[in-house]
Amino acid sequence: MQAIEPKSExxxxxxPGYHPLWVMQSQRMNVTPEHFLWLRKHLLNITQHQAAAYLRVSVATVSAWENGTESLPFxxxxxxxxxxxSxxxxxxxxxxxxxxxxxDGGFVCPDVGSLSITPQDFGALQYTKAELETHRAENNRLRAAIAAQIAENNSLRELFVNQGMVDELENIRDRIGELFGQLNTAKIFQIKPSRKAA
Incomplete structure (x- = not known):
């Protein structure tokens, strides 16, 4: 059975003179077993049992419509x-x-009753998502930079330890301390600058 074409008598x-949108939409596809099956299974995502219960017919009838053994009512x-x-x-x-x-016309969340989303909120979602993606990309860039700095720092620390640099620096520190101690106890003589001959 085929749906009536919009231009039919x-x-x-x-x-006359005007075909409402709902009439035009009803003419978009042929009423065939294949289209009925596609509509039920893929568009509405319901089982034969669910379709039969809703249409108040038997499951066998829905199955017969879909396999073409029984005429499919428009x-x-x-x-x-x-x-x-709908x-x-x-x-x-x-x-x-x-x-x-x-x-108030807002879309209300059942879990958070105070959350009411307006049509304007939905309209702004694309901009909010774009901003979120920008922040996420910047965050990932900064995390990568920090990770690189941490890796470099760890590498330098390993280099110092492996080459005995830490021990050497500690020895230098101790030696400088000893020299400052000697300066405090040594007699320091002031040497007067010599006069140049005129």
Whole structure:
């Protein structure tokens, strides 16, 4: 069975001069077993059992529609298509379970009742995400720079230790300390500068 074409006489008589969008949308695809199966399984993501329960028919009937052994009613196909196109279906995803539109028009989180997201918030999300990505990239760059500095510092410390530099520096420090001690106890004679002959 095929959906009525929008330019058919029946549509033109019923909707003279203007075809509402919902009428036009109903004409977009042929009503075939393959399209019904695709609509049920891939677009609505429901089982034959779920489709049968919703349409109030048996699972065997849904199976017969899909394998082509029984004529597929236009109304059954159209009903599932309208469900798919509806806002109610699009807001019924498990990840959005419990979310609702509040009195102020904001989208309210069920876990944090005070969180109400406005249409403007959703509109700004792309800019917020772009800013987040910029900060994330800068953070990663700084982390890499710090990691490089830490690696260089560790390498220098290993170099000093491996080459005995630390011991040598300690010896130099002790020797300087000894020299300062000798200066404090030694007699220091002031030598007057000699006069140059005139």
């Amino acid at each position: 029946a549509i033109n008589r019923a909707f 109304m059954a196909f159209e009903l599932l298509r309208l469900v798919y196109e 806002t109610a279906n699009r807001l019924s995803h498990a990840q959005w379970d419990g979310w609702f539109i509040g009195k």
